[in-house]
Amino acid sequence: MNRALTTAMIGIGIAQAIKMPLTYIKTRKWDWSQMIQTGGMPSSHSSGVSALATYIAMKRGISAIDFAVSSVFGAVVMYDAMGIRRAAGEIAIEVNDLDEQVERLAKQHPGLYHTRRRKALKESLGHLPREVAGGALLGIAIGALSYMLEKKIRKV
Incomplete structure (x- = not known):
């Protein structure tokens, strides 16, 4: 199997797995959906791309x-996570709030018609800079570890 690809996928998987205990510490609830959710600490996208770049840098050189x-x-993935995806999440928060306000108004004023959305928009789409940095640092460590383990295995 392609070691670089495996390293990137492990970076993504470990970052996603770390989100569960971090969410538990914050909320005191186990949220298994964190394994497949976007957003949050650490960024799995940043972890994956950083693990890949680090592994390649160590194996092939910069x-x-x-x-x-x-x-x-x-860099594009991390910029997107902090910029466009985060902005989309902030817009989703405002749209969900607006929907709730209109729903309250519709209940107060019988002549006002409003069809409430069945499901709120997903709000946790992007990342704060610290979440991207956390994912990047995790990915760098995973990429370096993958390279060192590969070197050690080849010596044996």
């Missing part, structure tokens, strides 16, 4: 074209 490609795509 002058390799695949390191350049993985770094550029990683």
Whole structure:
């Protein structure tokens, strides 16, 4: 199997798994949906792309074209997580609040018609900068560990 791909996927999986105990510490409830949710600490996208870029940098060097490609795509992914996806989440919060306000008004004024959405918009879409940084640091550690383990296995 492709070690670089495996390393990236492990980075994503570990980041997603870490979200569960962190959510428990915050809410005192186990939320298994955190395993497949976007948003939150640490960013699994940042972890995956950082693990990939780190592994490639250590294996092929920073002058390799695949390191350049993985770094550029990683930067785009992390920027998107903090920018566009986070903004979309903030808009979803406002739309959900607006929907609740209109629903209250519709109950107070019988002539006002409002069809309430069956399901609220998902609000946790993007990341705060610290969540992206946390994912990136986790990914760097995973990428480095993957490379070192591969080197050790080859020596045996």
